[in-house]
Amino acid sequence: MRETREEAPVGLRERKKRATRRALQRAAVELAIDRGVERVTVDDIAAAADVSTRTFFNYFATKEDALVGDGPPSPGADARRVFVDGGPTGDLVDDLQAFLLSPILDDEEDLPLLEDLRRRKALIEREPQLIPRVMATFHAMEQGVAESCAARFGDDPDDLRPQLLATVGTAAVRFVMKRATWSGQEGPQNVRAISDEAFSVLRHALADQGSARRGP
Incomplete structure (x- = not known):
């Protein structure tokens, strides 16, 4: 078995990006469960995750992408x-x-x-x-x-x-x-x-x- 490298610790910036991505996914799912997919907009998801709509599109192309995760x-x-x-x-x-x-x-x-x-x-x-x-x-x-x-x-x-x-x-x-x-x-x-x-x-x-x- 070849020797493997130690995994580098995840940096603060990467952890924040991961947290934002998860927050958007969770907000999308919760809103869709509460209202139905057709009644949820990207603006709604961004607001629920406390980020801008522009930030949403840095992570997902569509609301369906956020819903599926x-x-x-x-x-x-x-x-x-x-x-x-x-x-x-x-x-x-x-x-x-x-x-x-x-x-x-x-x-x-x-x-x-x-x-x-x-x-x-x-x-x-x-x-x-x-x-x-x-x-x-x-x-x-x-x-x-x-x-x-x-x-x-x-x-x-x-x-x-x-x-x-x-x-x-x-x-x-x-x-x-x-x-x-x-x-x-x-x-x-x-x-x-x-x-x-x-x-x-x-x-x-x-x-x-x-x-x-x-x-x-």
């Missing part, structure tokens, strides 16, 4: 580097779990994202026209995972192995997020416990299936 939390560059280099443990299932859950479990500041996901789910249930946009964000995240898996194995990103691993891994993470956010178990310990259980079941299911195929 950034999609599922995606692993950062340093988590990707560790995974591609064969880490952090050398066991594929454990490493895939650590990689995919890193945006949440490596930074407790990101745990409020779970509540954001809960609120966005409530919005999408009321405004199903947003579903294609939401699915596009999941697809983009899944493709990024496939590219990381391909880099780890030396495969082409379109090969079956990275594509299948990305599909199975991101499905497991969606299950973890669903179980955590919709059951109210949103603390880091509970999220970790749910993810440990989910990936353990995945590991044993694959092993049991292999044993069943071989037979006596």
Whole structure:
């Protein structure tokens, strides 16, 4: 395994930009839940987030972009580097779990994202026209995972192995997020416990299936 670099701390300016982006997304979702998407304007969203309309357009092109948001939390560059280099443990299932859950479990500041996901789910249930946009964000995240898996194995990103691993891994993470956010178990310990259980079941299911195929 190649040595990885330490992740640089996020600067104050970047944290402020991240906070503003999240504030705009949260304001957009709350207003849309309260009024309906058609009755919410960009000016409304900017005012609720206490920024100018010009600032809104520095982050999002349309109100729909703010409503859908950034999609599922995606692993950062340093988590990707560790995974591609064969880490952090050398066991594929454990490493895939650590990689995919890193945006949440490596930074407790990101745990409020779970509540954001809960609120966005409530919005999408009321405004199903947003579903294609939401699915596009999941697809983009899944493709990024496939590219990381391909880099780890030396495969082409379109090969079956990275594509299948990305599909199975991101499905497991969606299950973890669903179980955590919709059951109210949103603390880091509970999220970790749910993810440990989910990936353990995945590991044993694959092993049991292999044993069943071989037979006596």
